[in-house]
Every structure is written in C-alpha cells, then in structure tokens.
Amino acid sequence: MSEEKKIVKGPIGEVKKKIKELDSVDYQALIKAEKSGQNRKTLIKWLDSQKESKVEEKPKKTTKKKIKKIKPVEKIKYHDRKKLSNKEKRIFRLRTKEKNAIPQFIRQEYTKLKRLKDVWRKPKGEDSKQAEDKRGKPKRPKIGYKKSRETRGFHPSGYIPSLVHNTAEIENIDPLKEAIIIAGSVGRKKRNEIIKTANKNRITILNPRKGEL
Known part of the structure; x- marks a missing residue:
C-alpha cells in the first residue's frame, strides 16, 4: 500500500487531521489515491479546495528592520560644585538655618x-x-516664613541657576556666579551645541543626562 493510500484510509475527520499535521502534502496524489479507493466526494472536494488555497497563498514579504542611528553625545566638562567664598559660606549657613526654621x-x-x-x-x-x-x-x-533676600535664588551647588534654550542665551552668563540648566524641550542636536559653547566658556551645567558626564 502506498503512503497516499495509508493517509486517505479511515474516517474523513481523521484523514483531515493527518493531512494538517504533515509539513509537505501532494494533494494531487492524495486525490488520485482516494478516487482509486473509496472515492468519497466530500473528501475529494476538500482536498481540491486545500490544493487551490495553497496555490493562492503568496510568500510574505520580509520587511527589513530599520536600524536607528545613534546620535553623538557631547561630554560635559564642568559639573562640579562652586568653591564658596567666606561671604557665600555665611549665606549658605544662614540659608540652612532659615530652611530648618520653616x-x-x-x-x-x-x-x-x-x-x-x-x-x-x-x-x-x-x-x-x-x-x-x-x-x-x-x-x-x-x-x-519667606527666606531673606540674600539667601534666595541659589542652587545647592552654590551657583545661581538660569534656564537656557539656545546658544545665544549663554552669552550673558557669568561663569563665576551663574550655572545653566538646559531646558527639557531642547533636542539632542541643539543640546550638543549648547554643551560645546558651555565647555568653551567654562560654564557649569546643572542637569546632565545619561552619557554626558
């Protein structure tokens, strides 16, 4: 007995299960085996439909995954705390005292x-x-409860912070007293430009991101 006749042998439900489990099926050979054997019209009709559906199936297009370009990250050179003078140390002591009093x-x-x-x-x-x-x-x-005027507006690092959106806003900053905070809305490209000019002018950046230090 040929393999096709072995597959076709038995009830129609079991035959369908056997065929579905197979990796590669020659439907034309199975139809011939069924016609020469029991010649069940329902099974022959089902095999014909499976054969046609297999022909209609087109191979799926393989889509290439887009590789994200890693944008270069500019390194921050100045991120340390400010060296406080005796006057500034006194102001910070007063600042902590006022903070604890609230x-x-x-x-x-x-x-x-x-x-x-x-x-x-x-x-x-x-x-x-x-x-x-x-x-x-x-x-x-x-x-x-408000703090005194001389202790107001200081960052814990000792600098007076100022928000920056572009390189033009860095020009008026005094690197000895002030430090910059780059706005969150600024993208990677413009952020790199701001970091470059800040490093050039020795300005401290208070909000570095991952990989910038």
Missing part, C-alpha cells in the same frame, strides 16, 4: 486619615481649629 505644613486630619496625601490644603471648615491657629495644631503658610 515648619512642615501638614493638611488637616492628615495624621488621622490614611487616604489623605502629604500635600498642603487650606482648611475651609467654619469650626476648623487649624484655620484659627489654635495651639497644638499644625502651622499654616503665611507672611513671615
């Missing part, structure tokens, strides 16, 4: 209700003890 502004019922977040909200109740500044209740933001 209390933590906690919203009403924060310590009692778990669902409340650690963010300030003004108490609005008519009988709120916190709104009336009762003793033992959390403090509220008000006039008097």
Whole structure:
C-alpha cells in the first residue's frame, strides 16, 4: 500500500487531521489515491479546495528592520560644585538655618486619615481649629516664613541657576556666579551645541543626562 493510500484510509475527520499535521502534502496524489479507493466526494472536494488555497497563498514579504542611528553625545566638562567664598559660606549657613526654621505644613486630619496625601490644603471648615491657629495644631503658610533676600535664588551647588534654550542665551552668563540648566524641550542636536559653547566658556551645567558626564 502506498503512503497516499495509508493517509486517505479511515474516517474523513481523521484523514483531515493527518493531512494538517504533515509539513509537505501532494494533494494531487492524495486525490488520485482516494478516487482509486473509496472515492468519497466530500473528501475529494476538500482536498481540491486545500490544493487551490495553497496555490493562492503568496510568500510574505520580509520587511527589513530599520536600524536607528545613534546620535553623538557631547561630554560635559564642568559639573562640579562652586568653591564658596567666606561671604557665600555665611549665606549658605544662614540659608540652612532659615530652611530648618520653616515648619512642615501638614493638611488637616492628615495624621488621622490614611487616604489623605502629604500635600498642603487650606482648611475651609467654619469650626476648623487649624484655620484659627489654635495651639497644638499644625502651622499654616503665611507672611513671615519667606527666606531673606540674600539667601534666595541659589542652587545647592552654590551657583545661581538660569534656564537656557539656545546658544545665544549663554552669552550673558557669568561663569563665576551663574550655572545653566538646559531646558527639557531642547533636542539632542541643539543640546550638543549648547554643551560645546558651555565647555568653551567654562560654564557649569546643572542637569546632565545619561552619557554626558
């Protein structure tokens, strides 16, 4: 008995299962084997349809994956803290002292209700003890907590930060007192240009990205 006759032998459902499991099928040979044997019209019709569908199937086009070009990253030369003078050291000591003096502004019922977040909200109740500044209740933001004028506007590095969007904005910066923060909207190409001019003018950059140091 030939292989085709062995495949075609048995109930139609089992024959279909056998054929589907095979990797390569010669449908014309199977049709001949079925015609010479039991000659079941339903099976012959199914084999014909499978044969036609196989012919119609076209090989899928292989799409080449686009390789992303790695853009060059300019290295930052100046990112250190500022060497503070005696006057600046005194200002920073005063700054930390003022910072520690400011209390933590906690919203009403924060310590009692778990669902409340650690963010300030003004108490609005008519009988709120916190709104009336009762003793033992959390403090509220008000006039008097602001830092002194000489300690304001400093970055923890010791420089006065200034936001930069292009190379033209770097020209007016004093590298001894000021440092730059490159805006987040600036792309890689323009960012490289800003870093180049900053390195040339010995200006500190306060927000380096991955691979720039």
